Amino acid sequence: MSTSEPVNIIMIGMAGSGKTTLMQRINAYLHEQNKAPYVVNLDPAVSKLPFQANIDIRDTVDYKQVMSEYNLGPNGGILTSLNLFTTKLDQVVSLVEKRASTTKYFLYDTPGQIEIFTWSASGAIITNTLAATYPTVVVYVVDTPRTASPATFMSNMMYACSILYKTQLPFLVAFNKTDVVGHEFAVEWMEDFEAFQRALRQQEDESFMNSLMHSMSLVLDEFYSHLRVVGVSAMTGQGMEAFFGKVDEAVKEYHDEFRPAMERQMEKKREQEKKDKEQQLQRLMHDLAVTEGKEVDL
């Protein structure tokens, strides 16, 4: 792996978690380090970007026009705009490839509608296409102050888990807004199952919800054990160095695990296609022989 190898960083997170502000902070940090990134905005509904995007979905798709043309609400409009944009993704990839010899980091801001990455086709096309070219890391941005109660924490982590499950890409949870509330409580809850159970008990007395949450937290325990986590503040810039340390770890995981698994899958697909072709050819030969009145052994 060369040190100048490009890295795609995709920001995903709930609306208001601070993705755009974090992009701006990372952008400023990398400029200070003389590593100016290439920035791609994939949020068609953002009204004002605090940074200059090299590629902006809004230059290609007019989200308001999509809403009226397809008679959609805001969420449907965003999803459809992204679907329309994925038809141009090959152009994005070729622009990225052109810049790859001079740029290390390629940053992608996404809409707060994270269901795009849990079930829509465009989300999967975007992550798979990017990951097929260069090391790609998904950064799941969490609004730390708004996640300080056990119930919201767990629901946010379940979203994170489903995005990881869907993308299967190296994953980093960035607890943002640590200038307001530190993320240590979250790390403790993830590392110490009993600590989370205590927090649950403090929240309410025994109820159906708490026992459900108890069961769900058992499921999430396995997810936490492989999770990469960092605390950042997009506002103050706190945690930037640690953030890039974790990105490096995620890139290593891409090379050690993701890439070989992807290549194995592609090899399997190629073998299956070869087998299918051979079978089709055999069937064709058989049909030709039958029409000519000959018998063939297959």
Ligand SMILES: Nc1nc2c(ncn2[C@@H]2O[C@H](COP(=O)(O)OP(=O)(O)OP(=O)(O)O)[C@@H](O)[C@H]2O)c(=O)[nH]1
């Ligand atoms: N205190 C504090 N506020 C932050 C931080 N990061 C973002 N914010 C604020 O959180 C709000 C939402 O930030 P955005 O960057 O617009 O969030 P987003 O995730 O891009 O939102 P959507 O585009 O709606 O998905 C804004 O008011 C930001 O100023 C942070 O680190 N600390």
